[in-house]
Amino acid sequence: MSSQPAGPKLSATVLVVRDGDALPEVLMVKRHYQIDFAAGALVFPGGKATPEDSSPDWDAYTDGDFGPVQQDARIAAVREAFEESGLLLARHKAQRGTNQPLVGPETAEKLDPFRSAVDRGEQSFLELIRDNGLVLALDSLVHFGHWITPDMMPKRFDTHFYLAPAPPDQIAAHDGRETTDSVWIGAQAALDAEEAGEAVIIFPTRMNLKKLATAKSVADAVERFGAETVITVKPQQSETPEGEPCLVIPEVEGYGQTIELLSRVNV
Template sequence: MNAQTPPEAKLSATILLLREGVNAPEVLMVKRHYQIDFAAGALVFPGGKAAKGDTDPGWDAYTDGDFGPIQQDARIAAIREAYEESGIVLARHRSARGPGAPLVSAEIADKLAPFRAASDRGEVQFLDLIREHDLALALDGLVHFGHWITPVMMPKRFDTHFYIAPAPDGQIAAHDGRETTDAVWLSATEALEQEKAGKATIIFPTRMNLVKLAHATSMEDANRRFASEPVVTVLPKPSKTESGEPCLLIPEEAGYGQTVELLSNVKV
């Protein structure tokens, strides 16, 4: 790679697991370990790079929903990352699968919990775990919520699809102790207020998607609202403000209510 060629943006996926709150949906956020080389110490949604096993053609028999290769791979990655980082399993029994069928209970999540670290390290294949327990991933339960690509001048780049999905009843989220050190349920407004007060570190794409989520007043409203909105790809472009300050520009049609972010505010 020469100096003029930006690094390839790697397919990644992030999931906003939602549950009903008092006045607005609450979203699961995990705190990144301080020794992680990306977004150390930040509050993020569970997510990460797609793994080789996420593209295995064997998944076709163990997934619900008909999606193209990129969307299928990204949705599998999102569900796998949610499992590894929080213990939440978005799957159905294959004997009772299909749109609207209930997700597995805490009992199944508990059976899969001991393999979270091994799956994360690639020592156990997520597909093998799902196959062994005769499950099907609920890819159709994810609503495409956002699509962000890391700016070209960054040394590490990600092509990240964001999804929202309801958290399964009865399953309890727990951080993994390796990549994440805490797991909390917050409304989008609460998370943004914590960052404003200096109590939390939130990176730019996460903050913008919290701002977007804050428009939803309930789980039903979130699903209806975001399922009907088009997802516009956001590739922030380096620029300068009228006063000459370095900044990033994002498209107005992406619907985040903000088009300019000072580079000095961008945390990595």
């Protein structure tokens, strides 16, 4: 009797970007070596959605109207960015609204001691935002990608990728629990580091780095990717003409690659 593949879990990942000397830089964190998924890999902040991320009580504390799945995933993306980097994509409730400024370093530093408790589920993120007179700036996120893990993988995720300009003057720092290092790095520089054997980067992260590498600035990335239709990518298992197991994604996805050898898929 055949078994059904495990259903993918809603997840979110956020590419926080800032302008570098020549090209945009993206915040990446290194996963702890004892984590059960992507151990030791260089990734963007992200993770699984929690039940609280879908609470209707968030409606009063979020900017933007995106519908159930998109709102849940965007809340998860903002929460994960806070947990793993300390960056807070939020506004003061008295200054809410699209194009209004995000909170400054003083607010982010005030809430920083709660990062670990939010991560462990000991502190409600919703209550933390509410009690500090804030709203999440969900409208500051640009939907960048949507990947669903192949059926044959033991851990499966339905992951929405978002692009977010870095909050001015806030300082990013890894959490020391799930992540052990953090770096602002150009997309192509990260790809070059993996090619040189200096970094481990999992397949979806690599593909989204390749997509980001085509942007010339943060403004260019926000304008161009914000105008694009996000197409769901679900790699399919196949074989190369030489008989090597591989994953295949359609050319229309625009990631500059259609085949990935399973031997290169780090999980």
